[in-house]
Amino acid sequence: MRAGHGRRHQGAGRLKASGGTIRTGAEVDQVLIRNGKAKGVVLAGGEEIYGKLVISNADVKRTFLKLVEEKELPDIFLRRVRNFKIRGSSGKVNIALDSLPEFPALPKDSPAYRADMHFTDSIERMERAYDDRKAGRWSADPFLDMMIPTTLDPTMAPPGKHFMSCFVQYAPPKIDGRDWTDADRDGFAESVIAQVAQYSPGFRDRIVHMEVRTPREIEAEVGLTEGNIFQGELTFDQLLFNRPVPGYAQYRSPVGGLYMCGSSTHPGGGVMGAPGRNAAAEILRDLAKPTLHMSPAHDVI
Amino acid sequence: MTSSDLNWDAIVIGGGHNGLVAAATLARSGRAVLLLEAGNEVGGAARTEEFAPGFRVSTVAHLLNRLHPDVVKTLELERHGLTVEHGDFMPSVALSKDGPLTLHGAYGEVLTGASPSEQSAWKDLRAQLLRYAGVLKPFLSRRPPGLGGMSLAEMTGLGQTALALKRLGKEDMRDFLRVLLMNVYDLLDEQLSDDRLKGLLAFDATLGSHLGPRSPTSLLGLYYRLSGEIGGLAGAQVQPKGGMGAVVAAIRAAADKASVSVRPASPVAKVIVEKGRAVGVVTQGGETLRAKAVISAINPATTILELVGSREVDTGFVRKVKNIRMKGDAAKLHLALDRPPQFTGVDAADHKGRLVAAPSPDHVERAFNPSKYGEFSPEPVMEITLPSLADPSLAPSGACVLSAVVQYAPYALREGWATGKPRFLKAIMAQLETYAPGIGATVRHFELLTPADIEARYRMPGGHWHHGELQADQMLMSRPVSGWSGYDTPLEGLFLAGAGSHPGGGISGAPGFNAARHIIAMRA
Known part of the structure; x- marks a missing residue:
């Protein structure tokens, strides 16, 4: 797809066309609650914005442990939110390249250059990468989900230059129980570059610039707690009627008028929009408004 | 004729x-x-056999639970x-360099050696685990539910399970369903803080299976253990007299x-x-x-x-x-000892219990990792009993039998058990020595059964005691x-x-x- 995930801007356009307003640079600090009902939000700058409904697209931990005061929530709900597992496990390395890397193992002009590439040739290698993660380290020999999007869409880089996107596993939210340091981040990047260079001679010389995102950066930049890209682990105990927490799997929360619509909710993460769509349907139901205008969705499960 | x-x-x-x-x-x-x-x-696999002159031991299964x-x-x-009497219940002792912790009675009716807050957390968790295992327990004595054409009796059985779930109450039922397929490591982390207690439970959940505490669904192993009962009490364990x-x-x-x-x-x-x-x-x-x-x-x-x-x-x-899948990961060690060993910090009564060397869930997990690649644990975890203390007929006068289930010992050891076995024995003895200093010098005879040995001797493919x-x-x-x-x-x-x-x-x-x-x- 050309423009990559930029297509979400089309969604933004549609929101505006439907009469919505988007404000950027408007970090929410708190959800305003009066008598157990959400009345609006307070922005980081102190501005108060009132609304009939508040729908949080932030993860369940961020929403209920940071934006909502403890006293507004039942103990059992708080306990379950605290127990929600949202440990990050991946990182991202975006690499600007001077020229297209070569992979001698591929025939020249192989369509694989435009494909999703992996170097992981055995399950044992993946498993060992996970052992490092369990021990609180990034994987010394990570597995990469690697693409060169400029082979499909040359407009993403200056003429002749390329961009490589590496999704990397595993990267824990903390290193040996402490926060990531810049040196850790560089070590993590090096494990990625070293692996690519093993399969692509001269790779290091082509690197013009690199952007490294460990769970630390992901949390700081995107606001995902512990850098978990799915806003919560997709294990059985956190799926279906247990997502995000038992008793609140239907986008509602213990606070009246406060809803959840992010990947922390059913069915989970990935760029699919299903949690948002389902949340909208539930909200319309609570408002006793019709949902006929919603286009049909595919069943997820 | x-x-x-x-x-x-x-x-x-x-x-x-x-x-x-x-x-x-x-x-x-x-x-x-x-x-x-x-x-x-x-x-x-439930025999009592002589493994050294005058020394007898329950050669595979060594505890009745x-x-x-x-x-x-x-x-x-x-x-x-x-015959089983309440007084026969063996405690479980979590061995650790920080001193032992003991679960008394039927799976820790009383916990000693832990802080008051941990004792209270354990009381809650134990009750919860037994409650949840209790929901599953009736399945033990029934045919598994069929997926089609169920008989009235089978339907009734499932109906009873639904009722048992309902009886838990709404919130407890929700937690039951949430944790059912969880890994034991995460659940213990939610509720406990003492590594020794968590290590023991993580060990019990994974004993006899190719799972580490962090492997998905590992909690089921603990439910299976706690669905068992002896003398009418869930979680109890005894060493039968005579093995x-x-x-x-x-x-x-x-x-x-x-x-x-x-x-x-x-x-x-x-x-x-x-x-x-x-x-x-x-x-x-x-x-x-x-x-x-x-x-x-x-x-x-x-x-x-x-x-x-x-x-x-x-x-x-x-x-x-x-x-x-039936490749076993558990080995069995038998030692004929000159005299009873002394495990550091463990009192005389607890020596007659089940001594578990699994000091933390992370330790158990680290022990598990190599088994995925066909290697044995360099620092194995184990469950040790000294059956001759309660039943002197198993050893010559003054001497002692040690029986231990040791993990992880993959059936298909990559290097082969011919060379692997002596190295594994050394790794086990090194662990034993840290908990019972001087024990090595008292070993008169040993027998180490790897899963490959158990397969050959007991006709159990893969040496797997669950036969799958x-x-x-x-x-x-x-x-x-x-x-x-x-x-x-x-x-x-x-x-x-x-x-x-x-x-x-x-x-x-x-x-x-x-x-x-x-x-x-x-x-x-």
Whole structure:
């Protein structure tokens, strides 16, 4: 797809066309609650914005442990939110390249250059990468989900230059129980570059610039707690009627008028929009408004 | 007239404890039952054997924690010499360099050696675990639910489970459903903080399986353990006087009383199949024995692939049987010691308990990692008992027997057990030495059984004491294989009754008992 995930801007356009307003640079600090009902939000700058409904697209931990005061929530709900597992496990390395890397193992002009590439040739290698993660380290020999999007869409880089996107596993939210340091981040990047260079001679010389995102950066930049890209682990105990927490799997929360619509909710993460769509349907139901205008969705499960 | 001319009602293959339970139960219904045991003694993996001159030990299973109450009652095992009293319950001691922690009574009715807050957290968690295991417990004595064409009794059984869930109350039921398939590591992290206690529980959850505490669904292993009961108390454990062989002796006595004909040293070569029906067996000695029903209480894969043969059953079924995972990870160590060892910080009474060397869940996880790659744990985890302290008849006067289950020792060790075994023994002894300094110097004789040894000696493929990994995909209606979980096989007249069938391994007698009751109910 050309423009990559930029297509979400089309969604933004549609929101505006439907009469919505988007404000950027408007970090929410708190959800305003009066008598157990959400009345609006307070922005980081102190501005108060009132609304009939508040729908949080932030993860369940961020929403209920940071934006909502403890006293507004039942103990059992708080306990379950605290127990929600949202440990990050991946990182991202975006690499600007001077020229297209070569992979001698591929025939020249192989369509694989435009494909999703992996170097992981055995399950044992993946498993060992996970052992490092369990021990609180990034994987010394990570597995990469690697693409060169400029082979499909040359407009993403200056003429002749390329961009490589590496999704990397595993990267824990903390290193040996402490926060990531810049040196850790560089070590993590090096494990990625070293692996690519093993399969692509001269790779290091082509690197013009690199952007490294460990769970630390992901949390700081995107606001995902512990850098978990799915806003919560997709294990059985956190799926279906247990997502995000038992008793609140239907986008509602213990606070009246406060809803959840992010990947922390059913069915989970990935760029699919299903949690948002389902949340909208539930909200319309609570408002006793019709949902006929919603286009049909595919069943997820 | 020779036995060949007799038409038996039932022939039971395998004189392990499940085979004996099945045979005794069938015989009590008036059937003429012949039990064929390959070895010279019945008892299978529940035997007490001499491993060094004057030293005897329960060579595979060394603790009794789940002999099913229906088996005890129906076979009147107490009348046949099996007695358990509350005072016999063994404590579980979590060994650690920080000093031990002890679970007393039935799985920690009282916890000592931990902080008051941890004791209170344990009280809550223990109650919760027993409650949840209690919901699952009735499944032990039933055939697994079928997926279609359920009988009224099966429907009623499931209905009772639904009711039991409902009785938990809304919030507790929600937690039950949330944690059911969780890994034990995460659950312990939610509720406890003492690594020693968490290590012991993580060990118990993964004992006998190819799972680490952080592997998905590892909590099920703890539920399985806690669904067992002894003397009416869930989670309790005892060492029978005379070793596990005494339990077998009681079941054997019940079988004798019910007039089961037991023939040791009679390995079966083949199950005779005529027109899709099992009609008897041929022994390795060449003798043909015919029966209305053949009940195999040995390994399901051995039964189908070797005794029946793949040409007698459909390919799909054969494929499923071949796919049963059953490579064991547990080794068994027996030491003949000059004198009782002294475990640091452990008092005299607790030496008679179960000593668990698994100081933290992370330690157990690290021990598990190499087994994924066919390597043994450099710092193994283990469950140690000193059975001769409570039963001096097991060792010469003043000497001591040590019996330990040690993980992880992968069946298919990459380097091979010929060179691996002495290295593994060294790793085990190094661990033992840290908890009981000086123990190494008192070793008079040792026996280390790797899964490969257990396979060869006890005819247990993969050396796996459950005869098939006890994991979610090989439990209930998927045990031993999906579609054939109710002790039946595609061959009419052939039934499975060993640990490879539901509910699984351990000295419970449940698979043998359930199979026999099923056969009696269907009048086979």
